[in-house]
Every structure is written in structure tokens, then in C-alpha cells.
Amino acid sequence: MPATFKNYMIHKGGLTLQEFDQLTDSLQVKKVNKDHIFLREGEICEHSFFVESGLLRSFTIDESGKEHIIQFAPENWFVSDRSSIFFNEPSDFFIEAIEDSTVVFIHKDFMIKATELSSRFMEYNEKLLQNNIRHIQKRVNLLLSASAESRYLNFIQLYPDLLLRVPQWMIASYLGITPESLSRVRKDLASKNFK
């Protein structure tokens, strides 16, 4: 088991070493290549994915074949379709590796068992869920009401190094703007900030 996930679960998730060791049957670590698909639309999601190294994204494909990026998951991030897991219903999303990645596959049983074992983990999971809701609410609000520039400024706070790692069209897709509009925002910022 890679050290990062284990440390994360012990230091942030509140599990003891003994509790963690009881749960490892529900965990698998896989090295995957770029373009590996973890989840397809229509499948029922059974895992959460923790990124040890590399980069994943979740996205949808609309009727015209256009991709819309919901989330990026770089190192130390989780990505999943929680509602597909919880309600046992087909997912609307795809999850895919954008870089060669090392990923911890966390089976849904892990969460159930960890919650039974540890009240501290239950609190942590509750907090994670609340965080997630806060993030999604902010994101919906930004997409509905914010200018392209403030969406971009928000993005670089959340994901500082992604501009170096992913093509522009993916960032534009995440921001809900055209690649041309993203170029314009970056050009305007450069004309203000370039010395």
C-alpha cells in the first residue's frame, strides 16, 4: 500500500494503524497508463479513486459528442461518482487518466466498514461530504454567474499547476468557456501583469 494514502487515512481520516490494516482487503493499488478509463457512463460506480501520482478527470459527453469536464483529480485528490455508489444507479460520468497514474481503488465496502469501525472516520467522511457539497455549490454558482476571468482565477487557486499539465481545451471545458475565451482571459491578464 503506498504511503500517501495510508498516511492520509491515518492523519486525516482518523483511522488507527490497526483499523487501517483490517480494511486493506477493500483496497487495490494499480498503475495505469494515460487514457485508462475507470468508469463509463451507464456503469454503476463501485469505487472511489485516490490519486497517489498522476492525474485523472471526470467528465460527461453530451449528445453532440462534446466533452464537459466536471473535475480534475491530481495527486492526493479523490474522484468518484458518490451518488452512483450510494444510490446504486448508473453513472452519468466517465473517469479517465490524463497522465500515467498510480491510483488506489477504494471499494465501497471500505467506506462502510471504516464507518462501522471508527467514529472518527465517520466524522471525517461527513466532513468530506460537506466539503464536497460546498465545492459543488460554489462551482454551480461560478458557472452560472461569474465572468470567464473570475472562473479562471478561481481555477488557478484550486489547481495551481494544471495549466502546465493539461491542454488548454480541457481547462476551457472545465470552466465552461470556449478555448478562444480562455486565450483572451490569459492574454488580458498578461497585459495587466507582464513587466
Next chain:
Amino acid sequence: MTTKNVSKILTPPPAHFVGDGFRVHNFIPSEMNMQRMNPFVMMDYNSKHYFSPSNTPRGVGVHPHKGFETVTIAYKGSVAHHDSSGNSGVINEGDVQWMTAGSGVLHKEYHEEEFSKAGGDFQMVQLWVNLSAKDKKSKPKYQAITHEQIAKVNLPENKGVVEVIAGEYENVKGTAFTFSPIHLLNARISKGANVPFTFPENYNTALLVIEGGVKINNTENASVNQFVLFKNEGEAFNIEATEDSIVLVLSGEPINEPIAARGPFVMNTNEELSQAIQEFNLGKFGYLED
């Protein structure tokens, strides 16, 4: 003067593509950490590779650099470059481009249009030369050094020439300005030539066999595309060409500062790295169209 012996001879690691125009073997930092050859903190070697004709030039799109210098030495083929300050130029066979990224620059590098259309052999070295904390703040600049401009030392008996890109060889000063003491030499030597080199003991020293093959200190053989790392003991070594050869010799005084590197940034601390990334995100290095 004591002999500087070979520490190890490395065969090139498997090549990977940088963009679609550079097929490189990374010797530094893949084969040794960044401090081992500091101030040379990165070396990508595009061993001789044939690129088929292409109407769309291959290369690497817009990317930033900060905190160091890139040195591109062209042995075969031509590269065109553009940057966010409006500079552009072409590095042709035999030329050297010494770019100080310093406080931050955006640039892109592509095969030069005519070369791309015709196709041909491509062979280059790109080095990243570290800068000390105070010099990391310096303004970006270029030294475009053509093959004619490079200082040269002719070897006796027409055995070849040592091009002094930077530093010094046999009292001839190198062409490039450097922020810290660096010797960067291209020895183009004929079979049988025996060429002496002397560098201070503490300087990190290595050579790369670009063409041909050499025998070092009359004992160790290095063949084409091999990288020879020297020990930090002794000062003098010699290379004897076992066939007509081109050898890149590099030696530099280590910059005794911590290195924090991520992607295209080489700084001293992680805080500075995060700051560099946000400067890039916020357009502080300017703007350049892909």
C-alpha cells in the same frame, strides 16, 4: 597536477519525446540527482534521429521557464524559437543558443520550416544551467551564438579544434557570458588526437560523445552517445580519439544552494516554486500564441 578519473560511463537511457520534435535521452536528472552535476541541472540529448519531411513543423508549444538558463547546442538540424518578449531566431547546425530564463519567460521551439519540409537528421543537446538565488531574478535575455562566432583553439598537427562555447581553453576565452564559472567545450577531433583538459577539482565535470569514440586517460573507452561522469578528485584528464569524433565537455563550479525544481522551474525553495507557478498562471511572464 593529479589525474581526474572517470566515476562512471553511462549508456543513454531510453528516449522519450518532448513535444513531437525532440526525441531525447535524459541523462540529468534521470541518471543522477540535480546536485551531482550542478550547475548543469538538466541534460536532454537528442541523439542523431531522422525526421521525415513534414509541412507542419514538429516541436514544443508554449511553455514557461524560470530560475535558470537553457543552452541549446545544435549538431544536426535547425530549430526556430519565439518568446513572450517578442524575440525570435533560428539555431542552425553548429550554433549555440544561450537563453537566460531568469525571472521568467514563455517560449516555444519548433523545427525550422525549411528543415521540417525537407526532413533530415536531427541531433541536439539541451542543458539547463542553474542560477544562484540572486541571478534567478535577472531579466530574461538571449545569446544567439553562431558557429562562426564561437572562439576556437586549433590543435597541433591539424588534429582538430576545440570550440570554446563558454569558459576557457588554453587561455582562449569562451564566447558566451555566464553568471557562474562554467567551461563548455566542443572538441571536434581527428582519429589519434590526444587532447588534455584541466579543471578545478571541485568543479562537476562530464563529457558526452556526440560522434565517434574516445579513450579517456589511456584506459577507459567511451563510444558514441555515452556520457562520462568524472570524479571530484584530481584536475587533469585527456581524451584520445579512437576515430574522428565530436565530444562535448562540460565543467562547472557547483552553486552551493538548495534546489527546488518542478517541471520548467528551478528555484531554491518550494515556496518559490509555488510562487513561480502562480506568476505563470497570472500572465506575469507575458503571453505567447501557440
